[in-house]
Amino acid sequence: MVRDETIMAKPAPKAALDEIDGLVAKRKDLPAGWRDTVETRFGITLLDPKEHKTFNELWSQARRYLLYVDTLLRDLNPGANRLEWFLNAFGVPEGPAANLRQEADIWARGGVGKYVLIVAYHFLRGPDFADRPAEALPPEQVLERLHQRVLGAMSKVDTQVGRQIAVDRLGLRQELESYLAEHLYLSFAPASHLEADGLTGYISAKGKGHTGKICSLCNRRSEFTQELRTGILDDYGRVFSNRVLPAAEAPQGNRLWCPICQLEFILRKVAGMGLPANAHYKNSRRIYLYVLPTYSFTPEHLRLFEPLLRPFSRVTGFPIRDYGSDWGLPHHWLERRRFDPDWIEDLQSVLERLADKIAGWGGPNFVGERALLGRISGQPHYYLITWEKAARDTESDDARVATNTEAWAKALFAATVISGLTSCKVYVTERPYLPVADPAELKSTITLDGPPPALRGLLGDRTDTVSLYGRERGRRSGLERTLDLSAALWTVTADVHAANRSTKDKHVSGRLAVLNTSPLAGATFYKEYGRLNDGQSPYPTLARACEVLLEAQAE
Ligand SMILES: [Zn+2]
Numbered sequence: 001m002v003r004d005e006t007i008m009a010k011p012a013p014k015a016a017l018d019e020i021d022g023l024v025a026k027r028k029d030l031p032a033g034w035r036d037t038v039e040t041r042f043g044i045t046l047l048d049p050k051e052h053k054t055f056n057e058l059w060s061q062a063r064r065y066l067l068y069v070d071t072l073l074r075d076l077n078p079g080a081n082r083l084e085w086f087l088n089a090f091g092v093p094e095g096p097a098a099n100l101r102q103e104a105d106i107w108a109r110g111g112v113g114k115y116v117l118i119v120a121y122h123f124l125r126g127p128d129f130a131d132r133p134a135e136a137l138p139p140e141q142v143l144e145r146l147h148q149r150v151l152g153a154m155s156k157v158d159t160q161v162g163r164q165i166a167v168d169r170l171g172l173r174q175e176l177e178s179y180l181a182e183h184l185y186l187s188f189a190p191a192s193h194l195e196a197d198g199l200t201g202y203i204s205a206k207g208k209g210h211t212g213k214i215c216s217l218c219n220r221r222s223e224f225t226q227e228l229r230t231g232i233l234d235d236y237g238r239v240f241s242n243r244v245l246p247a248a249e250a251p252q253g254n255r256l257w258c259p260i261c262q263l264e265f266i267l268r269k270v271a272g273m274g275l276p277a278n279a280h281y282k283n284s285r286r287i288y289l290y291v292l293p294t295y296s297f298t299p300e301h302l303r304l305f306e307p308l309l310r311p312f313s314r315v316t317g318f319p320i321r322d323y324g325s326d327w328g329l330p331h332h333w334l335e336r337r338r339f340d341p342d343w344i345e346d347l348q349s350v351l352e353r354l355a356d357k358i359a360g361w362g363g364p365n366f367v368g369e370r371a372l373l374g375r376i377s378g379q380p381h382y383y384l385i386t387w388e389k390a391a392r393d394t395e396s397d398d399a400r401v402a403t404n405t406e407a408w409a410k411a412l413f414a415a416t417v418i419s420g421l422t423s424c425k426v427y428v429t430e431r432p433y434l435p436v437a438d439p440a441e442l443k444s445t446i447t448l449d450g451p452p453p454a455l456r457g458l459l460g461d462r463t464d465t466v467s468l469y470g471r472e473r474g475r476r477s478g479l480e481r482t483l484d485l486s487a488a489l490w491t492v493t494a495d496v497h498a499a500n501r502s503t504k505d506k507h508v509s510g511r512l513a514v515l516n517t518s519p520l521a522g523a524t525f526y527k528e529y530g531r532l533n534d535g536q537s538p539y540p541t542l543a544r545a546c547e548v549l550l551e552a553q554a555e
Contacts, residue, residue: 003147004277004365006065007140013049015060019117020046027106043096044121054135055124058142062120065143069150070113076162083108086119089153091126123149171224175259179220215258217433222258230254232265234275235432236282265432271374272364273386279367280393285402287411290427291383291418292439302379308421311351312373312385315358315366318414319350320490320505326353328494329417330487334544337484339420347421367392368400371414382434385418387411398506405454405509412458413490415446416466416483443467445479457515458485475555484548489515491545492525498532515549522549 012018024035039045049056066086073082083104087097100107100115107115123146124134134142167173213221216228230237237254268274275284293301319328332346358366369389376383387410389402402410415426425442427434429449436442444465448455456463459482467478476484493508515521526546529538537543 003065003143006061006068007143009061009064009277011057011139012060013053013056015063016044016056016117016121017046017049019063019114023106023114027109030106041096041099042118042121043093044118058124058134058139059117059120061139061143062123062146063117065146066116066120066150067113069154070116073157074111074113075166076159077157078162078165080157082113083115085153085157086113086116089149090119090123092119092122096122170226170262171222171259172263175222175224176263179260212256214256215261216255217257217261220258220260222260224259225256226259226262227254228257228262230281232262232269232274233257233432234265234281234284234286268374271376273372273374273384275388275390276362276365276367278365278392279390283391283393283395283401284388285404285407286386286388286430287407288429288432289385289387289411289415289418290429290434291385291422292425292427292442293382294425294439296381297379299379305383305422308348309373309383309385311348311355312371313375314355315364315370315372316351316355317358317370318387318410318417319354320410320413321494328490329413330490330494330545331541333483333487334491334541334548337480337548339480344421347417366390369402369410382439383424385414387414399504403506403509405452405512406506408448408451408455409458409486409489409508409512410505412446412448412451412455412466412482413486415448416479416486419445419466419479420483446482454509454512454516457512457521458482458489476552481552481555484552485515488522488545488548488552491542492549495538495542495545496525496529496532501532515553519553520550521553522546522551525549 020035020038024030047055070082070086073080073085083100086092087100092100096118100118104115107113107118124142128145128149129137129142213223213225215222215225228237265274275281275286319326320330321328322331327350329347329350332350333343336343358368358370361368364372367390371385371387373383373385387407389400389407389410391401395401411428415428418424419426425439425444426446427436427442427449428446428451429435431449435449444467446466448459448464451459451464453463459466460478466482470477470481475481489508489511493505493511494503497503511521511525514524518524523546526538526543529542530536538546
């Protein structure tokens with residue numbers, strides 16, 4: 001992960017100069033001439049950052065990676081001399097090594113191993129690149145060689161003690177044991193017990209800030225609750241939870257979570273289900289689609305789903321617009337409006353096409369609108385497909401940051417498509433966990449957990465479910481109807497505009513407002529197109545979308 005993250009991070013060609021000048025500025029007690037002789041003492045050459053951009057960029061990336069390694073060593077092998085480890089692992093030449101030992105205090109004051117700058121240089125100029133200079137190789141290959149060298153040297157380090165300390169600090173072992181004692185039922189010894197009485201903590205009066213021993217995610221009581229880490233959860237840590245009095249933001253600090261929840265989100269990250277590295281939760285929106293079996297998934301299910309869900313494992317999406325001859329999904333659906341083999345084939349080719357495109361844009365690291373399934377091993381109880389529109393911290397284009405209505409309207413469209421593809425129940429929620437224990441509790445084929453009221457035009461008389469009923473009365477099923485309306489509305493959102501103008505996906509909220517209030521929304525959109533385009537009629541797909549809206553609303 002560190003290697004991948006380093007490859008994605010922006011290289012900084014001035015990093016070496018900045019670091020050395022920073023030392024000069026901060027360490028007032030440096031001997032005279034320290035800066036002037038730094039190159040000879042450590043056997044390095046400070047090349048001009050612009051003229052030798054490639055080398056300086058590699059140097060900054062190697063340094064960045066080794067800083068991670070330095071903290072890892074500090075945590076996993078607390079007693080060891082890290083500088084010695086680096087000097088050995090990278091075979092830094094005698095002279096510079098001796099000087100670095102002598103200046104250890106200057107380079108490592110405050111606990112950060114800045115000496116890795118020198119180590120990184122000698123790695124790039126050392127035996128690993130005897131065949132070809134590092135600059136002649138792509139950065140990925142250079143970092144891979146670095147990674148391999150570190151892995152080799154790390155394998156000789158005894159990390160058991162450090163790991164034990166880290167796990168103890170999290171309370172993982174004790175917590176997993178009590179979790180199993182609470183939840184594991186053995187058929188030959190049916191009994192269970194609650195480890196500690198959570199009720200007292202649970203019913204105690206709420207305060208403004210997070211205190212106590214109750215996990216704000218799962219409501220379990222734990223001796224080991226800690227403030228949650230937003231970088232692992234990929235969500236806000238201080239916004240409203242059910243453990244504090246309502247306020248826009250909880251004071252004091254992040255809400256608490258238990259070791260089990262922390263472990264869950266660490267594992268999700270490892271399984272590739274976190275936000276992409278360069279996205280930030282503050283501008284990203286995620287909706288979770290839990291795909292549940294009627295009873296349980298059998299090995300036959302898994303064999304059947306594997307090819308269907310493959311594009312999601314690669315990261316794909318649900319395109320709602322056409323790009324030239326590459327149709328979006330609404331266009332394909334409106335062609336026949338039937339869950340037939342042709343539709344499945346069209347759907348598969350669109351999902352594969354988008355997965356290919358996204359692979360070219362960075363695959364799992366692609367920041368944008370995407371749908372994905374984490375790596376799965378064994379036989380799951382459910383599949384978790386995440387729809388997300390990931391955006392950077394600094395994103396200034398408002399079209400790249402989803403609104404609540406846009407996100408839900410897309411997630412509903414995705415849920416109808418997935419439900420039709422798998423014949424499974426789909427539970428759609430913004431919560432990162434499944435609030436339902438038994439799929440049999442879910443009566444409808446799609447259940448939405450707290451959708452915005454704006455979606456009511458798509459959901460019909462019910463407000464938060466989509467059912468399969470309807471056929472028995474000679475009508476289209478609830479699922480078909482919702483897919484009809486969604487596909488038609490997305491077509492209208494994308495295509496009703498004047499020539500040479502374009503629309504944003506978030507404009508769907510205005511289209512929904514019309515659908516919710518006018519029984520003749522289809523006609524309204526049809527006329528609007530004519531007004532914007534000198535009285536021309538919409539082209540066939542858009543005309544069909546308007547027709548479908550009228551037909552579905554008349555039912
Ligand atoms: Zn928890």
